[in-house]
Amino acid sequence: MMDEDFPTDFQVIVVGTGMVESIVAAACSRIGKNVLHMDSSDHYGGLWASYNFEGLQKFIKEVNSDPDRQKQVYNLSEKWFIEKESAQGETTDENKGEPRKVWSQADFAAEYRKFNIDTTPKLLFSRGPLVELLISSNIARYAEFRCVTRVLTWLNDQLMPVPCSRADVFATEAVGIVEKRMLMKMLTSIVGYSEEEMNNEFKDWNNKTLKEYLTHKGLTPNLIHYILYAIAGGNNSLPCLEGVKECKKFLMSLGRYGNTPFLWPMYGSGELPQCFCRLCAVFGGVYCLNRPIDKVETKTVDEGKTVVTIDSKSKKLNCDHLVIGVHECPEELMSSEPAESCDISKAVFVTNGTIMASEKEPLTLLRFPPLADDDNAVTVLEVGPATGSCPKGLFVVYFITKKTKDAESDLKPYAERIFDMSGGDQTAATDKPKCLWSLFYNVKDTSSPVSSVVDNVHVCSGPDAGLDFDRAVEQAEQIFKKICPGEEFLPRAPNPEEIVFEDDVTHGPEFQREQDEEAEPKE
Amino acid sequence: MATNRTGAAQRPNGAPQTKVCQFKLVLLGESAVGKSSLVLRFVKGQFHEYQESTIGAAFLTQAIRFDDTTVKFEIWDTAGQERYHSLAPMYYRGAQSAIVVYDITNQDTFGRAKNWVKELQRQASPSIVIALAGNKSDLAAKRMVEFEEAQAYADENGLLFMETSAKTAMNVNDIFLAIANKLPKSEAGAAGAAGGGRRLADGEQPRPSQCCK
Numbered sequence: 054m055m056d057e058d059f060p061t062d063f064q065v066i067v068v069g070t071g072m073v074e075s076i077v078a079a080a081c082s083r084i085g086k087n088v089l090h091m092d093s094s095d096h097y098g099g100l101w102a103s104y105n106f107e108g109l110q111k112f113i114k115e116v117n118s119d120p121d122r123q124k125q126v127y128n129l130s131e132k133w134f135i136e137k138e139s140a141q142g143e144t145t146d147e148n149k150g151e152p153r154k155v156w157s158q159a160d161f162a163a164e165y166r167k168f169n170i171d172t173t174p175k176l177l178f179s180r181g182p183l184v185e186l187l188i189s190s191n192i193a194r195y196a197e198f199r200c201v202t203r204v205l206t207w208l209n210d211q212l213m214p215v216p217c218s219r220a221d222v223f224a225t226e227a228v229g230i231v232e233k234r235m236l237m238k239m240l241t242s243i244v245g246y247s248e249e250e251m252n253n254e255f256k257d258w259n260n261k262t263l264k265e266y267l268t269h270k271g272l273t274p275n276l277i278h279y280i281l282y283a284i285a286g287g288n289n290s291l292p293c294l295e296g297v298k299e300c301k302k303f304l305m306s307l308g309r310y311g312n313t314p315f316l317w318p319m320y321g322s323g324e325l326p327q328c329f330c331r332l333c334a335v336f337g338g339v340y341c342l343n344r345p346i347d348k349v350e351t352k353t354v355d356e357g358k359t360v361v362t363i364d365s366k367s368k369k370l371n372c373d374h375l376v377i378g379v380h381e382c383p384e385e386l387m388s389s390e391p392a393e394s395c396d397i398s399k400a401v402f403v404t405n406g407t408i409m410a411s412e413k414e415p416l417t418l419l420r421f422p423p424l425a426d427d428d429n430a431v432t433v434l435e436v437g438p439a440t441g442s443c444p445k446g447l448f449v450v451y452f453i454t455k456k457t458k459d460a461e462s463d464l465k466p467y468a469e470r471i472f473d474m475s476g477g478d479q480t481a482a483t484d485k486p487k488c489l490w491s492l493f494y495n496v497k498d499t500s501s502p503v504s505s506v507v508d509n510v511h512v513c514s515g516p517d518a519g520l521d522f523d524r525a526v527e528q529a530e531q532i533f534k535k536i537c538p539g540e541e542f543l544p545r546a547p548n549p550e551e552i553v554f555e556d557d558v559t560h561g562p563e564f565q566r567e568q569d570e571e572a573e574p575k576e
Numbered sequence: 577m578a579t580n581r582t583g584a585a586q587r588p589n590g591a592p593q594t595k596v597c598q599f600k601l602v603l604l605g606e607s608a609v610g611k612s613s614l615v616l617r618f619v620k621g622q623f624h625e626y627q628e629s630t631i632g633a634a635f636l637t638q639a640i641r642f643d644d645t646t647v648k649f650e651i652w653d654t655a656g657q658e659r660y661h662s663l664a665p666m667y668y669r670g671a672q673s674a675i676v677v678y679d680i681t682n683q684d685t686f687g688r689a690k691n692w693v694k695e696l697q698r699q700a701s702p703s704i705v706i707a708l709a710g711n712k713s714d715l716a717a718k719r720m721v722e723f724e725e726a727q728a729y730a731d732e733n734g735l736l737f738m739e740t741s742a743k744t745a746m747n748v749n750d751i752f753l754a755i756a757n758k759l760p761k762s763e764a765g766a767a768g769a770a771g772g773g774r775r776l777a778d779g780e781q782p783r784p785s786q787c788c789k
Contacts, residue, residue, distance in 0.1 A: 097665070199774070331664065331667070339660070343662075
């Protein structure tokens with residue numbers, strides 16, 4: 054039924070609704086290209102999607118039963134720490150008065166819609182390229198955000214807040230007055246460097262690490278820890294100049310929206326591709342989920358122009374340019390396999406409290422330094438009910454690192470530092486939140502660019518292990534510029550108030566009365 | 577006519593004249609039942625017989641003023657994403673109200689409207705205010721959906737119901753007013769963005785409704 058009127062000829066067909074694909078689709082549609090955007094699955098986002106609890110269970114099942122999907126996502130390990138059914142809903146701790154809910158698996162199932170769990174959780178730097186793009190393109194009005202309220206690190210075997218703003222540095226009790234001055238001086242100088250000054254200042258540090266530089270500058274171990282692990286998000290081998298640039302990026306994004314440089318999208322990172330899709334649709338893009346592709350062919354027509362033809366549900370769809378996610382792209386179209394790189398280890402936990410008590414509901418970025426010598430640094434994001442990620446009383450916590458062994462071995466030691474993973478009585482007073490449910494998995498890193506054997510087929514990378522979306526934005530812009538050379542990338546979409554409808558046009562006063570009468574509309 | 581769209585939200589002396597509550601309203605219904613026409617009639621007071629999908633305009637705002645409250649609707653159109661059953665979940669996020677539209681001359685669209693109501697009950701917030709609009713009431717001669725049938729369905733499901741005509745303007749303002757009436761105009765409703773998060777804007781300052789410390 055839906056296929057009869059399905060159009061078959063487009064200027065651009067985009068296959069896959071991941072972040073890069075969606076930005077390219079929006080950008081092409083925005084400047085007037087005729088775009089078809091489709092996805093083989095029944096939801097938006099591909100590997101960038103967020104799921105409610107039921108959807109996540111389906112995702113786990115699908116991956117476990119499909120060897121093809123295990124090429125992208127593998128080593129899945131899901132575990133419950135709570136009973137299937139709870140005997141009673143709540144118990145009241147008489148001393149504290151606050152009833153603490155005892156969660157059961159059945160409660161999770163009943164409230165499944167209140168969960169939005171990301172497969173690729175990412176933050177936005179307040180002055181980073183994605184925020185600027187959302188604002189300049191006016192796509193920002195489709196999304197809501199929450200500010201990350203604090204940045205934590207793991208120092209001397211405990212969680213510590215990282216002073217990131219000037220006010221934080223002065224307020225913190227963690228470092229002494231001399232250290233405060235030292236830290237301020239370092240941060241101020243980093244933020245003040247222009248590109249040129251930076252290259253100049255660090256020209257002798259080319260083969261050295263940030264740690265060596267900070268040590269050379271006489272910073273104390275605590276300060277080095279803050280700057281290296283928490284602000285730059287690095288490890289001991291982070292090259293000096295790269296680390297300084299990371300610090301500058303962090304510092305430059307302070308003071309725009311909140312106390313930290315970061316924003317988190319309401320309902321999860323998986324909302325963002327959908328925002329770009331909406332803009333694409335608003336400018337005439339055609340959307341079709343549940344539409345797998347069977348075959349991609351290219352054929353040269355007159356004047357050496359190449360047309361790409363896609364077979365999908367026994368229909369032939371033609372386009373001048375095909376933009377396709379790396380996971381959907383037929384191998385023979387890629388000129389090379391994505392460069393071998395380190396895969397990603399991920400984990401998601403649902404807990405019954407925050408990792409560090411706070412007055413208001415916190416939204417936390419925790420940067421763990423490597424606990425063992427051959428480990429990588431671990432990024433942790435804790436999001437609560439106010440972000441639309443989970444029901445009241447719970448927190449969702451994401452762990453991300455580069456893979457060394459497998460997700461569970463890589464991340465469990467870190468999780469055990471901040472959660473009580475023993476199961477047991479949920480109402481018991483503990484200094485750590487109880488872990489109620491966990492999922493570990495590995496994802497193949499498909500974030501390095503892949504070129505195609507045909508000029509008008511453009512392959513979009515998968516998600517990277519980084520904290521932000523910057524690489525996706527950068528790649529999308531590059532692909533757009535190849536498809537539409539010389540065109541503006543996502544110019545500002547007008548506000549509703551600015552859209553002039555035909556009847557809105559107010560004509561100036563007529564010059565001659567006679568003509569005025571002639572122009573009278575026929576009623 | 578509805579009130580000035582921006583005037584009511586202004587705070588010339590720092591203090592608001594009236595309380596401004598902003599609500600997200602989503603439109604649902606089959607293609608060509610008149611979703612965009614209803615909004616255009618409500619927001620612009622216009623009707624175009626051969627309305628094409630208005631490129632770039634799938635997001636409009638309109639305010640209704642009560643005695644002490646201005647209800648500002650942020651109206652989301654489907655932008656055609658419903659055509660091949662590909663509406664994104666973000667469309668429903670934080671929506672406090674919805675109008676599900678069908679065409680009284682087309683029984684199929686009424687069946688589909690019921691599916692949209694189910695979809696809303698599944699996807700949207702449990703407290704969402706839903707109105708059912710039987711549009712094209714000016715074409716009563718070609719009626720295929722009885723008023724009583726739709727009314728009974730609406731009653732069973734706790735929906736507001738009106739037959740509307742974007743062409744003659746019949747009940748168009750009324751249905752928006754009825755929704756505005758039913759929405760809780762509490763402080764939470766006045767808090768700006770629908771989900772309680774923040775919107776990004778050109779300026780570094782939060783939006784006026786949020787900046788009071």
